[in-house]
Every structure is written in C-alpha cells, then in structure tokens.
Amino acid sequence: MSGVLVLRHGLAARWRPAAIIVASIFPMLLLGLAIYQTMDLTIYDELPEALRQMMGVPLGASAAVLAYNEMLAVMGALAVAALAVSIGADIVAGEERRRTLAFLLDHPVSRLTAVSAKALVLVVVIGATVLALWGASVLSAVVTGVDRGDAHLGAVCVGLGANALFYGALAFAIGAVTGSKSMAAGAGAAVLVLSWFAAGLLPLWPEYADLARFSPWHWYTEPEILVNGIDAGYLALHLGIAAVLLTVGVVAFPRRDLRTAPPVSLSERLAALRLLAPRGHARRPMTLFGLAFARNRALLLVVTGTMGLLMGVAMGPIYEQLAPALDSMMESIPPEMMALFGADDMSTPTGFYWGETMGMMAPAAVITMVAAAAAGLASEEREGRLGTVLSAPVPRSRAVLAATVALTSYATIVAVATGAGIWAGSELADLGLLPANIMGATAHLLALGLFVGGVSLLVAAATGSGAAVVWTAVGLGLVGHFGYSMLLLSEDTEGYAKFSPFYYYSAAQPLADGADWAHVALLAGAGVAAMAVAFPAFSRRDLRV
Known part of the structure; x- marks a missing residue:
C-alpha cells in the first residue's frame, strides 16, 4: 500500500506538465493540417533523397503526413523528451535535494519500494502522455476534416514515447546514483541535444554518415516511422536500454547515503543580506545575486x-x-x-x-x-x-x-x-x-x-x-x-x-x-x-x- 501512495503522490505532482504539452501540441496540429492543405506539396518531392529521409518525409507524402511529421514527430518528440528528462532528474534527486524524500523515508516505506514507485511514475507519465497525443492526433484530423491516409499515428506516438523514456531513464539513473539533480538534468539534456544534433547532421557528411546509427534519436527517426510503422529492432533497443537504466537507478539508490545538508545554509543567506555578519573568518558574504x-x-x-x-x-x-x-x-x-x-x-x-x-x-x-x-x-x-x-x-x-x-x-x-x-x-x-x-x-x-x-x-x-x-x-x-x-x-x-x-x-x-x-x-x-x-x-x- 505504501508503494501505491508514493505512486499516487508522484503522479499527482507531475500530470500538469504532460497536460500542458498535449494542450500545446493539439492546436499546433490543427494549424499544421490547415496550412499544409493550402500548400504546393511538390516542393517536398524536389528535395534530395537523403534530406527527405532525414526529415522523415517520403516521396509523394500527403499534406496530413507532412503536418503530422512537423507537429507531432518533431515538435511532439522534443517536448516529450524534455518532459522525460525533467521528471527523471527531479523524481529522486530533486526530491532528495528538497529533503522531501528523506521525510517520505521516515515513514514505513522502504527505499526500494519508494524508488521503484518513482521509476514507475516516469513510465506511467510518459505512457499517458503518449496516449493523449495519439488521441489528440486523431481528433485533429476529425476536427479539420483531413484524411489521415497512411499516417501511422500510433506508431509515431509509441516511437517518440520510447525515445523520450530513454533520456528520462538516463536522467533517473544518474540522479538515483549520485543524488545530484543538476548532474542528472545536465547529462540527460546533453545526450538529448547531442543525439538530436548527430541524427540531423551526420547523414549530410558522407564519411561519417554511418556514425548516425549510434545516436538514440536516429533510432527514432531513421525508419520513417510515420509512413513505415514501428521498427521492432529500434524499439527494442530504446526500451531495453531504458529498462537497464531504470534498473540501475532502482538498485543503486538503496545502497548509498542520502544528501541531508541543504544546498545553502540559512546563516549564509542571512549573511548575504548583511543581517548577520559572519564571525571567525574574513570571508566576504555572498550577495543575494551571488x-x-x-x-x-x-x-x-x-x-x-x-x-x-x-x-x-x-x-x-x-x-x-x-x-x-x-x-x-x-x-x-x-x-x-x-x-x-x-x-x-x-x-x-x-x-x-x-x-x-x-x-x-x-x-x-x-x-x-x-x-x-x-x-x-x-x-x-x-x-x-x-x-x-x-x-x-x-x-x-x-x-x-x-x-x-x-x-x-x-x-x-x-x-x-x-x-x-x-x-x-x-x-x-x-x-x-x-x-x-x-x-x-x-x-x-x-x-x-x-x-x-x-x-x-x-x-x-x-x-x-x-x-x-x-x-x-x-x-x-x-x-x-x-x-x-x-x-x-x-x-x-x-x-x-x-x-x-x-x-x-x-x-x-x-x-x-x-x-x-x-x-x-x-x-x-x-x-x-x-x-x-x-x-x-x-x-x-x-x-x-
């Protein structure tokens, strides 16, 4: 029962950002579907094959495919990945920094139960966001009266969810192992950005194009998932590594001491305002700006x-x-x-x-x-x-x-x-x-x-x-x-x-x-x-x- 309470608390604290993402993507989908209906789509057919593959746009793509590619497969994927990193870094390391985690562990709940429930929070929030985006994608076509054609909306949502879970699990593992939210968020965001950068740039560089396959973002974009559906191999790679990272965090967390000292002591903060002069040393107090x-x-x-x-x-x-x-x-x-x-x-x-x-x-x-x-x-x-x-x-x-x-x-x-x-x-x-x-x-x-x-x-x-x-x-x-x-x-x-x-x-x-x-x-x-x-x-x- 204690694990269920931890799960409920974690979900209650983190459903709003997911809702904001879905609420933001939905009008952008409506806008994209409406705009692409008015465009001359032959400009996409004139693109080089390598660039079309990089963008996930096949030859002769319909207006719906182009709109969903831009608004869902790109914008949606970036937003959900950022959400995953944010949750992964905060769910353990952030709560430890705020000392709310120590308060939770003072109650009859084991560390293993708590950290397992928090890992499940990450998975559930990303899963729920993916389902909501799927529903918003289908609804946008109904509202605008656009034929979805062969667009594999479910496959895109599953793929971007697995991609996001990879980065979130990385941030979760680093936060659980180190207790540092800044390190977890920084590493997760850095891998996300560099992976996205490598997947976009390396295919343009013939000598290094093959290196793109080592980029997690490439695993998501390479199979042109919107028109070809799920690539089981890449999906298994994303989910398998994410599962390993989550397991590392769950196993490592109970084995280390929690950080208990606040980031900056109250005396330092009062000294920063020059209300309490530091004694016994000549160190100049930091300012509030500092x-x-x-x-x-x-x-x-x-x-x-x-x-x-x-x-x-x-x-x-x-x-x-x-x-x-x-x-x-x-x-x-x-x-x-x-x-x-x-x-x-x-x-x-x-x-x-x-x-x-x-x-x-x-x-x-x-x-x-x-x-x-x-x-x-x-x-x-x-x-x-x-x-x-x-x-x-x-x-x-x-x-x-x-x-x-x-x-x-x-x-x-x-x-x-x-x-x-x-x-x-x-x-x-x-x-x-x-x-x-x-x-x-x-x-x-x-x-x-x-x-x-x-x-x-x-x-x-x-x-x-x-x-x-x-x-x-x-x-x-x-x-x-x-x-x-x-x-x-x-x-x-x-x-x-x-x-x-x-x-x-x-x-x-x-x-x-x-x-x-x-x-x-x-x-x-x-x-x-x-x-x-x-x-x-x-x-x-x-x-x-």
Whole structure:
C-alpha cells in the first residue's frame, strides 16, 4: 500500500506538465493540417533523397503526413523528451535535494519500494502522455476534416514515447546514483541535444554518415516511422536500454547515503543580506545575486561550453568539410523550405550557421538558462527558504531583483559565448562572416532571452510555481519556433507570424544582413516591461509557507 501512495503522490505532482504539452501540441496540429492543405506539396518531392529521409518525409507524402511529421514527430518528440528528462532528474534527486524524500523515508516505506514507485511514475507519465497525443492526433484530423491516409499515428506516438523514456531513464539513473539533480538534468539534456544534433547532421557528411546509427534519436527517426510503422529492432533497443537504466537507478539508490545538508545554509543567506555578519573568518558574504547566480552554475557551464565550442567554434571546420555536399543539396531545395530553418541558403556560411546554430539551438540554450533563473525564485519559495529570509526586515523587491540580475547575466553570457564561438569558427575556417553581423545576431539572441526570461520571471513572481515557469518558457520556445515556421509556409497565414517572438528574432536574418534594432528593441523592451511588472506582482502576493 505504501508503494501505491508514493505512486499516487508522484503522479499527482507531475500530470500538469504532460497536460500542458498535449494542450500545446493539439492546436499546433490543427494549424499544421490547415496550412499544409493550402500548400504546393511538390516542393517536398524536389528535395534530395537523403534530406527527405532525414526529415522523415517520403516521396509523394500527403499534406496530413507532412503536418503530422512537423507537429507531432518533431515538435511532439522534443517536448516529450524534455518532459522525460525533467521528471527523471527531479523524481529522486530533486526530491532528495528538497529533503522531501528523506521525510517520505521516515515513514514505513522502504527505499526500494519508494524508488521503484518513482521509476514507475516516469513510465506511467510518459505512457499517458503518449496516449493523449495519439488521441489528440486523431481528433485533429476529425476536427479539420483531413484524411489521415497512411499516417501511422500510433506508431509515431509509441516511437517518440520510447525515445523520450530513454533520456528520462538516463536522467533517473544518474540522479538515483549520485543524488545530484543538476548532474542528472545536465547529462540527460546533453545526450538529448547531442543525439538530436548527430541524427540531423551526420547523414549530410558522407564519411561519417554511418556514425548516425549510434545516436538514440536516429533510432527514432531513421525508419520513417510515420509512413513505415514501428521498427521492432529500434524499439527494442530504446526500451531495453531504458529498462537497464531504470534498473540501475532502482538498485543503486538503496545502497548509498542520502544528501541531508541543504544546498545553502540559512546563516549564509542571512549573511548575504548583511543581517548577520559572519564571525571567525574574513570571508566576504555572498550577495543575494551571488546566491541566485550560483544556483545554476553547473548548467550554465555546460550550456555555455556547448554553444561556444561545439555549436560555435566547431561549426566552422564542419562547414568546410560539408560545403561540397551542401552545394549539391541546395541546388534541389526550394527557397520555401528554408523558411523552416530561418535561412535562405545553407550552402553559405551564414545560412549554415543560422540553420544549425542560431535557428533553434541557440534560442533553446538561452531559454533554458533564463527559465532556470526565473524558476529559482519560485523554488526558493517552494522550499521554504525565501520566507525565512524575508521574515527579517528585508524588502521583497531584493529577491526579485537578484533573480532579474541573474537572469539577465545568464542570457548575456550564453548569447556572447555563442557569438564569440561563431566568430572564432568563422576565423578558424576563413569563412568571412562579418563581425558586425555576428554582433547583430548576438543582440537578437540576447533580446529573445530577455523577452522569454521577463515573461518567465513574471509567472514566477505571480504564481510561485516553478513548473508554471518552466512550461511557460518551453511553450514560448517550442510553440513560438514551430508556429512561426509553419505560418511562413503559406501566403494566407504568413502575416500572423508577427505574433511570434521568433519573427522579431529571425525574420531580419541578422547573421546575414545585420541587426534590425527595432526588432531587438521590441523584444528586449517587452521583456524589461514584464520584469518590471514582476516586482509589484511578487510584493502583493501571499508567499507559500
């Protein structure tokens, strides 16, 4: 019975993010099905065979297949995989960090029972999300009156669920073995991003195309599951490795000591506000900003290194090697298709850098960091530490100010590291990218980060919910990016693309043409306005106790 209670508690705490994903994907499916009905689909038939296979689009694909591929097989798969990593990292390591797990184990429930139930929570939530997406996919066709044709919607949902479970199980195992949520989340997210990156890029590189089969994301996309159905071998590989990882976590957790010390002591937090002078040593107390900034240092290091070195510097030599293949590929790609990448021509250095680095990866990186900073404010409140600090004569505004400065610092560091990496990669490979344009693209990225960060901070201040913060940022990122891309595909809807923040981020093609400072000012100004509103919203709300 105790295991059932643990399972029920875990499901009750984690069904909302899954519901948000399904609620976000459903209108995007409706939009995609409607837009693709108005398009000339022959542009897809003109794509090179290798690129069609990489995108999961067969020759002569129907409008329904193309829409489901974009909205469900790509956008849905990324969202569910991110959900799985989030749950896997938090379900054991996160609760251990918050010391709620220790409280649970004080009751008559064994460690093995508790960790087994938590592993089952991950499986059940992902399974339920997959079923809900399947239902939403079928319903979207009914609502729009579109014939699904030969689209294997059930197979896609099962495949993306198995793919997500792999990354979630990895985060779960690392969290259960180490007790470190940041390590679990960082490793799970890193493997997810690198796997997605390898599956997309390696097939374009003839010498290394065979290495793509070692990418877990490739196991999901390679068989063109939407039209060919489930590949039993790849499905077994995903589920088998996920089962092994879950077993490792379940076996390892009961064998180690739990972390019992809070991340930062109350005395350090009071000293940070200079209400309690540290005695016996000369160490200068940290400021509230220092504590807020330090909360996600490990994640910042991983994200900054990935964007600066891998997606920045390394892309220059990679482009050099891929240039002949890209020239050949672009000869048969219609210009309309490049709207999906926010670039005109990936055979050029600017188009390649935008398509591979700035189009999706850089926004994802900066959004991840600003969401983490904004969620930190809600986490301090939820974990009970913020109320203790604010019980002293300290204005609430200082807590919001610390989160605001940390958020802005994160966005600036990631944006500058990305821009510096692109400049270094261009210089290393002698690509000739203009420094002024690189700076302009960096400014657009920073402005996007400030906008998403400002809205996320406002949600944190108004609700005190870390989950609401994270999924607000994810929604702005995923729905904003894919919605913008989809709207541009049809002349009837392209005018609505201006309602997406990604229009102001990428429509001016700043890496090729330089910054559009009006767009930068609009994004940054909206973000700053949201940050300003966060102060009174936080001050007027009763904090959670």
